[in-house]
Amino acid sequence: MGRPSGVRFGLGVALFLVGIVAVASESEIAPAASNGTAASNGVAASNGAAAEGVPHELATLLDAKQRTAWRKAYAREVAGDFDSAIAGYEPLARAHPDSAFIAWRMARNHWRSGEMLPLNAKEPRRQAFNRALEWADRSLTAAPECGECVFWKMASMGRLATTVGALESARLAQPMAELIDRGIALEPTYADNDWNHTKANLYLAASSFYRLLPEWFWLEYAIGVRGDKKRALGYIEQAMAITPDRIDYHLEMGAVLLCLASREETHDYAARGRQVLERARTLEHRLTTDAIDQEHAQLLLDQPDTACGYSRDGFMDFSGIKEGQI
Numbered sequence: 001m002g003r004p005s006g007v008r009f010g011l012g013v014a015l016f017l018v019g020i021v022a023v024a025s026e027s028e029i030a031p032a033a034s035n036g037t038a039a040s041n042g043v044a045a046s047n048g049a050a051a052e053g054v055p056h057e058l059a060t061l062l063d064a065k066q067r068t069a070w071r072k073a074y075a076r077e078v079a080g081d082f083d084s085a086i087a088g089y090e091p092l093a094r095a096h097p098d099s100a101f102i103a104w105r106m107a108r109n110h111w112r113s114g115e116m117l118p119l120n121a122k123e124p125r126r127q128a129f130n131r132a133l134e135w136a137d138r139s140l141t142a143a144p145e146c147g148e149c150v151f152w153k154m155a156s157m158g159r160l161a162t163t164v165g166a167l168e169s170a171r172l173a174q175p176m177a178e179l180i181d182r183g184i185a186l187e188p189t190y191a192d193n194d195w196n197h198t199k200a201n202l203y204l205a206a207s208s209f210y211r212l213l214p215e216w217f218w219l220e221y222a223i224g225v226r227g228d229k230k231r232a233l234g235y236i237e238q239a240m241a242i243t244p245d246r247i248d249y250h251l252e253m254g255a256v257l258l259c260l261a262s263r264e265e266t267h268d269y270a271a272r273g274r275q276v277l278e279r280a281r282t283l284e285h286r287l288t289t290d291a292i293d294q295e296h297a298q299l300l301l302d303q304p305d306t307a308c309g310y311s312r313d314g315f316m317d318f319s320g321i322k323e324g325q326i
Helices: 006-024 064-078 082-095 100-115 122-142 147-160 166-170 173-186 198-212 217-223 229-242 247-261 269-280 290-302 304-309
Strands: 049-051 191-193
Touching: 064 082, 082 100, 100 122, 100 147, 122 147, 147 173, 147 198, 173 198, 198 229, 198 247, 198 304, 229 247, 247 269, 247 290, 247 304, 269 290, 269 304, 290 304
Parallel strands: none
Antiparallel strands: none
């Protein structure tokens, strides 16, 4: 069996990666309500406001003037003024180059800044996501066992896939799979609040990754990884166990269940999927994307056959693609 054609193969995987980052990374967009609270559902928060609104990771690292600077920068982040937040965090990052915590917060704000740009502003977006990736790499250099750092590297690589050429983006699939596995294994403990945990967001990323990627056996030969819908279900179930009332988690679970239902009629996947999506339409809004996700829950209820290729950026139809045509 020959390797699939490079250019056509790259275009298909680029499309797939666009869908993944749209589903997996948006869960971190909403500004946090606080510097962190005690987490619930078995995930211990590592970032409680231990020193006058400063995360405890930084409580002994920052002096009084720097703590004031942190609070001001964080207030800008909460307000959605990410460029100003970056300007506030950057002197702290320079003063403490070995702080993985400050570095991944820099990565998060560069990522968020890039997300605010129009989709057709490809070069400014590419620059923002490249800066996010650079800061994520710095954070991992400082702390190789930092799960939050891994998450933001994965998110940055994912969004870069939407701004670069097809072949380059195709090469990101296997590294992203490795980052997902690595991040989950590290069991990150950071939580912005009691409903936004990095660990749960990693499970969401993993679920959308393995749901959207086709399960063709030759795809693993081509790029080192292929889809696995049942694995996806296991991941989103773990996300829901941590945070049971997130609309985006319900949307992903509904998509996975309806996708499985299209292939395995002997199970109750369809009924479960519809039940989860119906509940998603009744939940309280917490993220800026929740209203859109509730609309999309109805779309999936109306068009369950689109569930396998669902992403917030659109529906992907792989049904007519054959080996060598990607």
